[in-house]
Amino acid sequence: MSVLVYIDHTDGEIKKSSLEAASYGAQLASQLGVAAHGLVLGTLNADLSALGKQGLQKVHQVKNDSLNQFDPGQQAVMVAEAVTSLAATVVVVSNNVTGKALGPRLSARLKAGLVAGAVALPDTSNSFVVKKAVFSGKAFAQVAVSSPIKIIALTPNAFSVSNGDGSAEVADINLTVPAAKIKVTGTNKIKGQIPLSEAELVVSGGRGLKGPENWGMIEELADLLGAATACSRPVADSHWRPHHEHVGQTGGAVAPNLYFAVGISGAIQHLAGVNRSKVIVVINKDPEAPFFKAADYGIVGDAFEVMPKIIDSVKKLKGK
């Protein structure tokens, strides 16, 4: 018996969200008293034995370049085969862009109950119950999984990466590679930008910033902190910022360690996407802005006066 962690990778590196999934999978395996395995489909530069630091005992790899182009249908067949050959009873994936496509396919293929968006380890005392965020972060549900095989898609940034000193055994695994039905014809990555879903720090701007020409201070602060940038919906709708930066109930959901909101009112639909952030800072000139009710720290003031001073003070802190 084992817990099998699907290791997702991009540009030759393991994604941080998969290191979280590996740490989660390994802790779950020790909770259940079974082995913790990893599965890598495709080729990468990273040293896979280092996944031992997250607690995996063995990492199985199908070294095949064509698998670097993601087709969830093809991969679900392969992961399902690995589940059988490794006698896995739980599969852990990250609920990132890959896991959101792979998890449900795998669930339907194996008739294995899926908890998409888990935020904590399961309660396995007498059944198998996993906590997940629902109502766009406004509540949590305890989801009981009744099938013999269980699939958990772990929310990015919800579980910390463990860093022990283990080393995993790395071995090739022989799995049938079905033909891909999805052809990737182009990739457009915004260079040097931190993906919002993986970011530990997020600096976000709203309509209070008046126009796209004023985003310099948001970008500068984000740069200094190593943060990703985000925005409210009207900002993306007015094309001041690209669509992928839109967070909230109808945009992306984020749960960083720090969400730094500037000139955002904190409408309920905005809060829905950001309220699982660990620390929320709000800069708003209106003391009645609803965002202050959801914030940990705040400044009631004009962003155009406050932000330059904050940037200077962060520069000092960072020795720049």
Added chain:
Amino acid sequence: MKILVCISKTPDTTAKIAFTDNNTKFATEGVQWIINPYDEWYALVRAIELKEKDPTTVLHLVNVGGAENDAIIRKALALGGDEAIRVNIESQDSFTIASQIAQVAKDGGYDLVFTGKETIDYNGSSIGGMVAELLDWPYVSLATKLDIEGSNAKLTREIEGGEETVEASLPLVVSAQKGMAEQRIPNMKGIMGARTKPLKVVEPVAVEALTSIAGFELPPAKAGVKLVPADNPEELVRLLHEEAKVI
């Protein structure tokens, strides 16, 4: 071409989130219901655009649920679509819903099943992928663009920190998100027309749920905001560094 758009009913985005029956059920009193925004704004509107481009396109909507969902289905029909199908069963879990939709898709001979990227209540992001697997069709998730040329689909999908263009042959399942289309407001003609469009009720296939909800909980309340005076923003940076330890 035949398109099937999945329509889910969700509480309005401003609905108060509370629970009853010892925190096992969502409290529905006073709740306004809407079409799940991802289904409406992105999947349905894009499907309508495809039909406007090629009027021979047949566009059907599907919902899994009881008769209380009919009002929402009519709202969706007011935006567009030729007819709707409701599978008459209380929804249990993602797998049982997906199984019903897959059956409708199989029976109706569709070329494209279109969903929103997730519902704003359960946030499962699962229906599209499950339907695709049950039908053994390709699945493109989190798509921001979709064009059809003959039996070939060209799409753009989200990846971490960017996007990817992909191609796949029909039949195909796609989940849509922001970028795919712009929200539309139904006009009077649409609303009147929706009343007479066919809404077929079909009986479910037997499937067993794989998961169930044991209970709900609300997040712990915030301790309250610590305000820093506007003339001393340096203090905020100090607090974030020394107290919150996040920078």
